[in-house]
Amino acid sequence: MIAEIIVLGLLIAACLAVYFDEPVYAVASLAVFFFFTVLLYALNGAGFAAVFTLAMGAGTVSVLFLASEMLSEKSGDEKSLRGFLLAVSVACILVVPPALLSIGKISAGFSSALSFEQTFWNLRAMDIILQGLVILSVAIGVAIILYERE
Amino acid sequence: MDYVILSAILVGIGIYGLLSRRHLLKVLISIELIAVAASMNFVMLASQANKALGESFLIIAFSTDTCVTAIILAIMIHVFRKYGIRDLAKLAEIEEKDEAALESEG
Numbered sequence: 001m002i003a004e005i006i007v008l009g010l011l012i013a014a015c016l017a018v019y020f021d022e023p024v025y026a027v028a029s030l031a032v033f034f035f036f037t038v039l040l041y042a043l044n045g046a047g048f049a050a051v052f053t054l055a056m057g058a059g060t061v062s063v064l065f066l067a068s069e070m071l072s073e074k075s076g077d078e079k080s081l082r083g084f085l086l087a088v089s090v091a092c093i094l095v096v097p098p099a100l101l102s103i104g105k106i107s108a109g110f111s112s113a114l115s116f117e118q119t120f121w122n123l124r125a126m127d128i129i130l131q132g133l134v135i136l137s138v139a140i141g142v143a144i145i146l147y148e149r150e
Numbered sequence: 151m152d153y154v155i156l157s158a159i160l161v162g163i164g165i166y167g168l169l170s171r172r173h174l175l176k177v178l179i180s181i182e183l184i185a186v187a188a189s190m191n192f193v194m195l196a197s198q199a200n201k202a203l204g205e206s207f208l209i210i211a212f213s214t215d216t217c218v219t220a221i222i223l224a225i226m227i228h229v230f231r232k233y234g235i236r237d238l239a240k241l242a243e244i245e246e247k248d249e250a251a252l253e254s255e256g
Contacts, residue, residue, distance in 0.1 A: 017183065018179070023175045027175075037190070045197055046193045046194075046204075048205045049208050052205075059216075060216075068175055071230060094163075134217060138217040141221060146227065
């Protein structure tokens with residue numbers, strides 16, 4: 001039952017993030033979406049994934065809030081309550097297919113076949129080093145894009 | 151299988167947002183939704199198989215996702231600074247005007 005409620009909240013937040021025209025509201029909905037994703041991961045025993053999603057979501061939402069403040073248009077037109085309710089009801093309908101299956105069967109406990117540390121450093125060490133290089137290249141790329149010659 | 155359906159629904163919502171919204175930030179939010187939906191498969195399938203490998207894949211997926219977000223934000227801010235627009239349709243109009251100006255000069 002808890003998993004179904006979380007999935008419902010997740011889908012409503014996703015629909016509202018797409019529905020709202022005002023970027024600040026959309027980013028707030030995205031924050032709620034990340035929160036429900038973290039809850040879903042934690043309930044399924046993926047503790048590390050939940051923590052990393054929380055950290056990544058917090059960073060993404062804060063950056064998007066700053067960008068939305070900069071890019072938001074202060075227009076007077078407001079969305080109707082009817083459209084808002086329509087978005088919520090569409091999300092409620094969308095939750096039916098996964099909920100009718102076995103989404104409520106939560107796998108208890110943390111993954112134990114191979115520990116996260118072993119997997120992370122022994123099996124995926126090369127990937128992690130390469131990801132560091134990719135992030136460094138991206139940082140240089142972003143700096144080049146934002147550089148403006150006077 | 152049910153979580154695969156859930157992530158497919160989330161991808162559908164993200165694609166709808168990509169196609170229907172013209173605000174640059176809304177496009178970025180839709181891309182975020184698609185990325186989270188894709189990485190959800192790693193966690194849920196690995197969690198049900200009781201393996202930690204999916205969680206380590208999630209970290210890799212997150213770093214890629216963060217890179218994509220950073221580049222899109224940088225391009226968005228650059229476009230806003232240069233042209234003062236936040237709408238994809240207006241961006242296309244500016245591009246057409248630039249091409250027309252280049253043709254008239256040539």
